[in-house]
Amino acid sequence: MGLTDRQQVLLDTWLPSAELVKDHSWGLIGTLVLELTQNGERYIAKAGDAADHHLAREIRAHRNWLTPWTSRGRAPQLVNADDDAKLLLTRFLPGELVEGSPAEWAPATYREAGELLAQFHQQSAVPDDTYESRENQRTLTYLGKPHRIASELAERLQAEIAGWPTAPAILVPTHGDWQPRNWLTDNGTIRVIDFGRADLRPAYTDLARLAAQQFRSNPELETAFLNGYGEDPREPDVWHRAQLREAVNTCVWAYQVGDEPFEQQGHRMIAEAIG
Structure with missing residues (x-):
């Protein structure tokens, strides 16, 4: 191209x-x-x-x-x-990509990333009565596309998602792909790139990729991040729904573009989300 x-x-x-x-x-x-x-x-x-x-x-x-x-x-x-x-x-x-560098596993990186994200999220907050229903339908649509999720599991996921509540949500500006591959480090200063998934969403959605990757490997990074962010925006029920949506969407999207390692991460995320 x-x-x-x-x-x-x-x-x-x-x-x-x-x-x-x-x-x-x-x-x-x-x-x-x-x-x-x-x-x-x-x-x-x-x-x-x-x-x-x-x-x-x-x-x-x-x-x-x-x-x-x-x-x-x-x-x-x-x-x-x-x-x-x-x-x-x-x-x-300027800066070096955090992913793959020593900064990826440094708690100080995550504290600063938490501070930056809190500042971003605090710009505005708007109520949305249709967010949950839109996201449920989006994930059901993904499950209708070609994928390699086992058919029995896909049916189980469809049934669960169809029964989820659709309470109003509070939306804030979110990055949408908040993780070390979109952070730069420059002499200890963290910078942010790639806003192709930026949109208004609940604040907790920006923790989904970290939770599936770096937080899972090292809980100290999660602690440092939340110390920087100032609170934990994840309420258990909505967080479960967010994790399962993220898992399904990861599986299907990665299969469509041929990113097999990311697809496998999606399968693992589904398994962990459904317990």
Whole structure:
């Protein structure tokens, strides 16, 4: 995949003499992530393909929710964006990826990540009477797609989800993929990248991926995170529903894009969620 003609024209307008430094694209989905340089300044351009639905979320996050972080140099600064063209340009954010580095297993990382997330979540809170029903239906729809969840288990999950309550929820700005692969560390300072899943959701949803990964391996990291965050937003019943939704959606999505290790994580998450 390359840039569309419209994306290339826009990028040439925004950065007329830019040079490509590195292609950071993930490869599993149709999003280009390009590191560029112009006049000694470094930038990141993100471009979505026709099937992309992440760029709109990312642009919305940059326009509406990132000020608490960008004002402190903790998230990339927006330079330009075009919703229709699915193109975003930000300033390059320095730092080493936390995932795979010693910082991934350092409690201090998680305390700071908790503090950052609390600041993000506290920007606004809106009630939503339909969130639970929408999420239940979304997960049931996922179970109707091709996957490798055993048929008897899938039927059991469908029956349980169909019987879940649909109480009102409080939604806040969430990152949507809050984990070390989207954190940078720069001389001990934690920074945040990748807002393609940012949306209004209950606060506890941003703990789902940490709970399935790093918290599971080292409970000290969970303690440090909650000390930074200030409280535990997870009430048992809603947390169970969130974990099971996350598990099912992980299994199905990972199977669809061919990410087998992530799919296996999803199967493990289902097994642990249903006890």
